[in-house]
Amino acid sequence: MIKRKLIMIMENKPGALVRVVGLFHQRGYNIETLHVDPVTDFSRYKFIEEKLETKFKENEISRLTITTFVSDSLMRQILRQLNKLIDVIAVSNEETTYLKGVLLDENLL
Amino acid sequence: MLMRALHDEGVELIFGYPGGAALHIYDAIFRQDKIDHILVRHEQGATHAADGYARATGKPGVVLVTSGPGATNAITGIATAFMDSIPMVVISGQVASHLIGTDAFQETDMIGISRPVVKHSYTVFDAQDIPKIIKEAFYVATSGRPGPVVIDIPKDMTAPDKLYDYEYPEKANIRSYNPPIEPEQNQIERAVAAIISANKPVIYAGGGAIASNAFKELFELNEILDAPITNTLMGLGIYPATHKRFLGMLGMHGTYQANMAMHNADLIIAIGARFDDRITNNPSKFSPDAKIIHLDVDHSSVSKIIEADIAVFGQVKNSLEAIIKTLKNNLDDYDSERLKPWHSQIAEWRSSHGLNYELYKDESDNNSILPQAVVQHVYNITKGEAYVTSDVGQHQMFAAQYYHFDKPRKWINSGGLGTMGFGLPAAMGVKFAFPNEEVVCITGEGSIQMCIQELSTCFQYNLPIKIININNEALGMVKQWQDMNYGGRHSESTYQNSLPDFIKLAESYGHVGIKIEKNSELKESLEKAFSMKDKLVFVDVYVDPSEHVYPMLVANDSLENMWLSKDKKT
Ligand SMILES: Cc1ncc(C[n+]2csc(CCOP(=O)(O)OP(=O)(O)O)c2C)c(N)n1
Ligand SMILES: [Mg+2]
Numbered sequence: 001m002i003k004r005k006l007i008m009i010m011e012n013k014p015g016a017l018v019r020v021v022g023l024f025h026q027r028g029y030n031i032e033t034l035h036v037d038p039v040t041d042f043s044r045y046k047f048i049e050e051k052l053e054t055k056f057k058e059n060e061i062s063r064l065t066i067t068t069f070v071s072d073s074l075m076r077q078i079l080r081q082l083n084k085l086i087d088v089i090a091v092s093n094e095e096t097t098y099l100k101g102v103l104l105d106e107n108l109l
Numbered sequence: 110m111l112m113r114a115l116h117d118e119g120v121e122l123i124f125g126y127p128g129g130a131a132l133h134i135y136d137a138i139f140r141q142d143k144i145d146h147i148l149v150r151h152e153q154g155a156t157h158a159a160d161g162y163a164r165a166t167g168k169p170g171v172v173l174v175t176s177g178p179g180a181t182n183a184i185t186g187i188a189t190a191f192m193d194s195i196p197m198v199v200i201s202g203q204v205a206s207h208l209i210g211t212d213a214f215q216e217t218d219m220i221g222i223s224r225p226v227v228k229h230s231y232t233v234f235d236a237q238d239i240p241k242i243i244k245e246a247f248y249v250a251t252s253g254r255p256g257p258v259v260i261d262i263p264k265d266m267t268a269p270d271k272l273y274d275y276e277y278p279e280k281a282n283i284r285s286y287n288p289p290i291e292p293e294q295n296q297i298e299r300a301v302a303a304i305i306s307a308n309k310p311v312i313y314a315g316g317g318a319i320a321s322n323a324f325k326e327l328f329e330l331n332e333i334l335d336a337p338i339t340n341t342l343m344g345l346g347i348y349p350a351t352h353k354r355f356l357g358m359l360g361m362h363g364t365y366q367a368n369m370a371m372h373n374a375d376l377i378i379a380i381g382a383r384f385d386d387r388i389t390n391n392p393s394k395f396s397p398d399a400k401i402i403h404l405d406v407d408h409s410s411v412s413k414i415i416e417a418d419i420a421v422f423g424q425v426k427n428s429l430e431a432i433i434k435t436l437k438n439n440l441d442d443y444d445s446e447r448l449k450p451w452h453s454q455i456a457e458w459r460s461s462h463g464l465n466y467e468l469y470k471d472e473s474d475n476n477s478i479l480p481q482a483v484v485q486h487v488y489n490i491t492k493g494e495a496y497v498t499s500d501v502g503q504h505q506m507f508a509a510q511y512y513h514f515d516k517p518r519k520w521i522n523s524g525g526l527g528t529m530g531f532g533l534p535a536a537m538g539v540k541f542a543f544p545n546e547e548v549v550c551i552t553g554e555g556s557i558q559m560c561i562q563e564l565s566t567c568f569q570y571n572l573p574i575k576i577i578n579i580n581n582e583a584l585g586m587v588k589q590w591q592d593m594n595y596g597g598r599h600s601e602s603t604y605q606n607s608l609p610d611f612i613k614l615a616e617s618y619g620h621v622g623i624k625i626e627k628n629s630e631l632k633e634s635l636e637k638a639f640s641m642k643d644k645l646v647f648v649d650v651y652v653d654p655s656e657h658v659y660p661m662l663v664a665n666d667s668l669e670n671m672w673l674s675k676d677k678k679t
Contacts, residue, residue: 010285011285014232015220015224015232018224019224026225077409077413080409081409083408084407084408084409086228086283086285087285088285089284098408100284100286
């Protein structure tokens with residue numbers, strides 16, 4: 001198992017973070033590092049505007065960086081499970097990016 | 110505002126139980142006449158009833174409970190719905206906003222407790238948001254892979270003295286949620302190519318195909334393919350059980366021919382099924398030669414346990430339509446004649462060790478009643494057309510094996526969580542949805558006692574359900590495992606003659622009770638029970654307590670290794 005990094009863009013809503021953390025906990029994985037920032041500079045990301053109900057406002061979404069030790073196949077599974085969370089807008093690791101159709105930018109990292 | 114939003118959402122029925130934090134809502138229920146509220150006797154009953162309603166109709170079930178113990182009592186039912194991907198919206202009262210976090214009377218963190226067993230959850234922080242939250246909650250619960258959604262509402266959010274502008278949104282728009290609907294055509298083409306070149310295909314369809322209402326499409330597909338087809342416990346009814354290509358259920362207690370066909374297949378077409386451990390047994394020994402096509406709406410279900418060679422994401426119904434269309438364009442390449450050797454191999458399996466009805470034909474009083482025979486008689490009397498709910502245990506497996514479902518949404522059981530206590534309240538939910546249909550609950554004396562209080566609800570609302578209590582005077586399934594794996598040591602799986610008199614019990618709840626102890630009474634007494642159209646009849650049938658469920662997969666092995674009886678292995 002090697003150390004892996006994944007990045008998520010998610011709604012900054014109460015309870016959103018605990019759903020992410022809970023997913024790791026439930027499967028018995030330790031989160032090594034966890035970093036959350038409100039997204040203030042939207043020019044960094046390309047969104048598909050018509051898919052957004054409203055424009056993002058400041059502090060409305062967060063960028064989350066997690067590092068953890070898991071195997072390849074588990075990483076893939078975790079990525080898919082995270083993508084399934086309703087508050088997650090995009091999730092990405094080195095290989096795969098899930099975008100749910102509102103974000104254009106493949107390269108979150 | 111809440112009731113109005115629920116009405117605008119099309120809700121007709123709520124199952125619930127009142128309490129302090131929900132009293133404003135209950136007053137609003139009293140002062141309207143559009144939505145019926147069903148008062149259950151325990152919140153677990155409310156969730157299972159809403160679940161049964163949802164499984165039978167395809168519409169979301171709705172539950173209303175109060176905070177604290179009301180909410181925690183609902184958890185088992187929410188988890189049951191979650192494991193089987195059943196659409197449900199659970200509204201829980203909460204203590205007033207200013208009290209949250211103070212260990213107030215009847216305060217529990219419902220969002221926290223339910224988090225691992227919901228698809229999503231909402232807290233109402235501003236009453237103005239109620240219509241939007243309701244709209245979103247129903248959308249999330251019913252779309253994609255369905256599941257339960259909890260809405261926690263602090264008491265002050267439903268205070269009657271405050272008024273708000275009300276507008277019900279036409280559509281839920283959640284930018285971070287967009288489940289796949291249409292499949293990608295290139296995957297469809299790869300799937301069709303694999304189908305065309307397979308010599309030993311098997312279709313393996315599960316609950317996802319029912320959730321997607323894909324009965325017609327699946328049938329149409331197999332009119333072309335003419336392939337053998339098996340269903341999971343959750344998928345029973347999605348393909349007619351009496352069809353000649355139907356193999357029966359697969360997995361732990363699946364039929365010999367279904368498990369053998371899966372093991373020897375060169376192509377498995379998985380449709381809304383998730384390769385769980387009751388199906389694969391040991392994943393490393395699972396179907397060694399099969400290529401896998403997996404149709405599912407949920408990314409995370411594919412290649413989770415068994416790697417899929419071809420993954421088709423989308424609503425199963427749409428994916429099947431796309432496959433049919435592409436296949437029809439390539440019909441010249443498809444020759445179902447080449448499956449003949451495969452069909453004859455399967456026919457051989459079926460005749461050698463298929464479920465053996467003849468075994469149960471000696472119904473003289475020298476023998477005790479066999480549970481399988483009870484199910485067969487119920488099947489015959491109801492002409493195979495009843496809604497059948499079940500609990501968990503041997504009786505559940507006998508019901509799944511011996512009641513042959515030709516239509517989807519008629520077999521209603523807790524597959525994923527395996528919740529004892531599910532059967533009776535689920536049957537109530539079905540009966541509310543279809544008052545003119547026959548609804549049977551096949552249960553065991555262990556399970557029925559876990560939600561027996563709902564007999565009172567059945568009396569209040571006059572629900573003439575037929576309860577068939579397959580009474581083996583034991584936690585039969587536990588006992589079977591103890592027989593097979595623990596040297597027959599029956600640790601805490603019998604009740605030492607402490608069972609209640611179920612007939613008197615049923616009568617004291619205002620219903621009819623019938624006791625059956627002899628083979629010679631079986632058919633006639635069951636017929637009598639079913640002839641009482643407007644009564645709930647509790648039939649207590651004493652069966653052979655030593656009977657086991659077979660076939661049964663040998664633990665941790667491949668699908669071709671099964672116990673066929675107490676002393677016979679494949
Ligand atoms: C709530 C709950 N507790 C425990 C179990 C474990 N369990 C599975 S089957 C079973 C025995 C069920 O007994 P009964 O309802 O009489 O059915 P039988 O197997 O005898 O037909 C038990 C205890 C369960 N599935 N659900
Ligand atoms: Mg029993």
